[in-house]
Amino acid sequence: xxxxxxxxxxLVTQDLALGTLTGAALVHDRGVICWVGPxxxxxxxxxxxxxxxxxxxxxxxxxxxxxxxxxxxSAEFAARMAGERYDGGGIASTxxxxxxASDDDLRAxxxxxxxxMRAQGTTTVEIKSGYGLTVxxxxxxxxxxxxxxxxxxxxxAHVVPAGADRDAYVKLVAGEMLAACAPHAxxxxxxxxxxSPHAFDADEARTVLEAGRAAGLGLRVHGNQLAxxxxxxxxxxxxxxxxxxxxxxxxxxLDALAGGDTVATLLxxxxxxxxxxxxxxxxxxDAGVSVALATDxxxxxxxxxxxxxxxxxxxxxxxxTPGEALWSATAGAxxxxxxxxxxxxxxxxxxxxxxxxxxxxxHLAYRPGVPIARAL
Amino acid sequence: xxxxxxxxxxLVTQDLALGTLTGAALVHDRGVICWVGPxxxxxxxxxxxxxxxxxxxxxxxxxxxxxxxxxxxSAEFAARMAGERYDGGGIASTxxxxxxASDDDLRAxxxxxxxxMRAQGTTTVEIKSGYGLTVxxxxxxxxxxxxxxxxxxxxxAHVVPAGADRDAYVKLVAGEMLAACAPHAxxxxxxxxxxSPHAFDADEARTVLEAGRAAGLGLRVHGNQLAxxxxxxxxxxxxxxxxxxxxxxxxxxLDALAGGDTVATLLxxxxxxxxxxxxxxxxxxDAGVSVALATDxxxxxxxxxxxxxxxxxxxxxxxxTPGEALWSATAGAxxxxxxxxxxxxxxxxxxxxxxxxxxxxxHLAYRPGVPIARAL
Numbered sequence: 001x002x003x004x005x006x007x008x009x010x011l012v013t014q015d016l017a018l019g020t021l022t023g024a025a026l027v028h029d030r031g032v033i034c035w036v037g038p039x040x041x042x043x044x045x046x047x048x049x050x051x052x053x054x055x056x057x058x059x060x061x062x063x064x065x066x067x068x069x070x071x072x073x074s075a076e077f078a079a080r081m082a083g084e085r086y087d088g089g090g091i092a093s094t095x096x097x098x099x100x101a102s103d104d105d106l107r108a109x110x111x112x113x114x115x116x117m118r119a120q121g122t123t124t125v126e127i128k129s130g131y132g133l134t135v136x137x138x139x140x141x142x143x144x145x146x147x148x149x150x151x152x153x154x155x156x157a158h159v160v161p162a163g164a165d166r167d168a169y170v171k172l173v174a175g176e177m178l179a180a181c182a183p184h185a186x187x188x189x190x191x192x193x194x195x196s197p198h199a200f201d202a203d204e205a206r207t208v209l210e211a212g213r214a215a216g217l218g219l220r221v222h223g224n225q226l227a228x229x230x231x232x233x234x235x236x237x238x239x240x241x242x243x244x245x246x247x248x249x250x251x252x253x254l255d256a257l258a259g260g261d262t263v264a265t266l267l268x269x270x271x272x273x274x275x276x277x278x279x280x281x282x283x284x285x286d287a288g289v290s291v292a293l294a295t296d297x298x299x300x301x302x303x304x305x306x307x308x309x310x311x312x313x314x315x316x317x318x319x320x321t322p323g324e325a326l327w328s329a330t331a332g333a334x335x336x337x338x339x340x341x342x343x344x345x346x347x348x349x350x351x352x353x354x355x356x357x358x359x360x361x362x363h364l365a366y367r368p369g370v371p372i373a374r375a376l
Numbered sequence: 377x378x379x380x381x382x383x384x385x386x387l388v389t390q391d392l393a394l395g396t397l398t399g400a401a402l403v404h405d406r407g408v409i410c411w412v413g414p415x416x417x418x419x420x421x422x423x424x425x426x427x428x429x430x431x432x433x434x435x436x437x438x439x440x441x442x443x444x445x446x447x448x449x450s451a452e453f454a455a456r457m458a459g460e461r462y463d464g465g466g467i468a469s470t471x472x473x474x475x476x477a478s479d480d481d482l483r484a485x486x487x488x489x490x491x492x493m494r495a496q497g498t499t500t501v502e503i504k505s506g507y508g509l510t511v512x513x514x515x516x517x518x519x520x521x522x523x524x525x526x527x528x529x530x531x532x533a534h535v536v537p538a539g540a541d542r543d544a545y546v547k548l549v550a551g552e553m554l555a556a557c558a559p560h561a562x563x564x565x566x567x568x569x570x571x572s573p574h575a576f577d578a579d580e581a582r583t584v585l586e587a588g589r590a591a592g593l594g595l596r597v598h599g600n601q602l603a604x605x606x607x608x609x610x611x612x613x614x615x616x617x618x619x620x621x622x623x624x625x626x627x628x629x630l631d632a633l634a635g636g637d638t639v640a641t642l643l644x645x646x647x648x649x650x651x652x653x654x655x656x657x658x659x660x661x662d663a664g665v666s667v668a669l670a671t672d673x674x675x676x677x678x679x680x681x682x683x684x685x686x687x688x689x690x691x692x693x694x695x696x697t698p699g700e701a702l703w704s705a706t707a708g709a710x711x712x713x714x715x716x717x718x719x720x721x722x723x724x725x726x727x728x729x730x731x732x733x734x735x736x737x738x739h740l741a742y743r744p745g746v747p748i749a750r751a752l
Contacts (some may be wrong), residue, residue: 048587065504072735074736074738074742075738077738077741077742078697078698078741081691081692081695081697081698081741083678094621116746119747120746122748173655175396212744220750269744271744272688272692272744273692273742273744275692303739303742303743303746304743304744304746305745305747306741306744306745306746309744309745310745312648312745313458316457316648316649316651321454321457321458322454322457359448360450362450362451362453363450363679364451365454365457366453366649366679366746367456367679367680367681367742368448368645368648368649368680368682369493369680369681369682369684369685369686369688369745370492370496370679370680370681370682371496371747
């Protein structure tokens, strides 16, 4: 069953050959785009949708989110806004609430969060474990996440659980826990942040990532969030698909990123919600680094699921143009997931389309906070 | 026809006696709240709505918006984000587009914008003229605005039209234009900003405001947006209901506000969208000044209609607690409009209620960008 989409005010394809089109139409069939071109020469289709002049962009790709959790840390947020400092320690309260929740409770929360994202234009979301921190709880989180997305990430190395022996925990993560989780995961990730007593140093991170790679998983790293550290260089060295946060970068980090094929994923909602300085996206772009934007949606440091807000923050705070920010939220984030079937609107790509209640993509930054984006 | 509302997770009344309640219910009848109290002792009603644990707050009061306009300045926005400076000059392009639009075009745009606000939890909006700048175009803007809100504001003194003689224009605004507009307006306002060549100085502003007062209108002032200036002191001196922006305040301005009964209305969406320093709400609150929050929704300096984003920015950027920010977006903004029937949930008040898809009001700042608020 094919559908012709017309009345597209602006079509941002992110395809190098097609570019950004006005007066364009497209046809999709069984979830795949089969034609893009001038509306006047559109082929026949079984069905037709007219968008009345609205802009169409690739569905947002949220390549970093922690959606398998129970409980709420709004009180911690309010305390932080009143001056308390974040060091990753609050994760323990989410771990307790998540372990206590039933499968069905977590399933309902996940479904609600994915629907909330879709209603804001996100069509692909990566989901991490990391609030279980036992073999059974991590495996359960990934099995539940795999019900709603193929982009599942094993993050047993999120924090060292309260009271655990560090070395024993790293061994567990890289051994028995990985073995239980790998069948449900596409990726392995580590919170590499020596500045936090709860997170992992470079050697610990390397142990977990190399074990994950040996188990067939792709690599991702949380790095350089709270301070400059070894995360970025480690990620590039191991060929990780993405290193996320990149808030504090040295020139050596920048050189490593520019010379490798690891995407720098920026999460400006975290800086917004922790009142921290923003990463310097302009510096990364000017050095030729591929930059992605994602929400990091999680109950502690950024409980936003809004990719449009991330785009607006990237423009306001990080020196990106509206076009660069949109690229990073679509094609760039697809690259951060090593996906070649999403993030771009072109024949053969998935028909993941987001409609803006606006005539152009500029409105994503021009109309901050206004819910103008939705998945078609 | 009375309606009982139950299943309220948290009820923020903004009423000094009632406070913030859990386990509460309320009854409204023909648009007025007639009972608030513990759910267990709720009276019978004709109808019943269960909110499933969602929080309820007073409908947001957006006390500063410029909604009667045509056209789009997204390209100007993108240029400004790339480094160009704002001095109020871009208003001319909106004036041209607005004059060229038909009544029905403007009516449709207004209806769409008010609906967009309502869908985000705003139940009262003030609407200014100011994109007509001729007797007929200003009168038309106010007549159209009066179709959708009682809070209409004559802002002929928005800018001096391109090519006009300043003195002659001020005389027109305070004379013939005011006479034509006053029947459709509740308020008169002036963009008092000597730092901008397009706006008005203290003497010009006083002339317009005193004429408006003589015509029976209440007073509002745009003041101290681009630099410290005479706007705040003038507003307090004339007993204006509100002085809006207050981005650059001297200690004399602070003293004047603390000693008067003029509300300081902060518009952080403007600072967000013009990449300017934010006003210091904490300093105002600590001095005992009543602070309101509004969007300033307009095509030039802030095309956001999102009161939740203003709350989130007030918490992130201006030192307000989530509770203070919510007060300023409801009861404080009602005070800025000298309204005693809105902004508070209590018997006798209008049943303007906003429901949050969240268990508490903290989520307005904790979940930035996520559309969790809607008018009931």
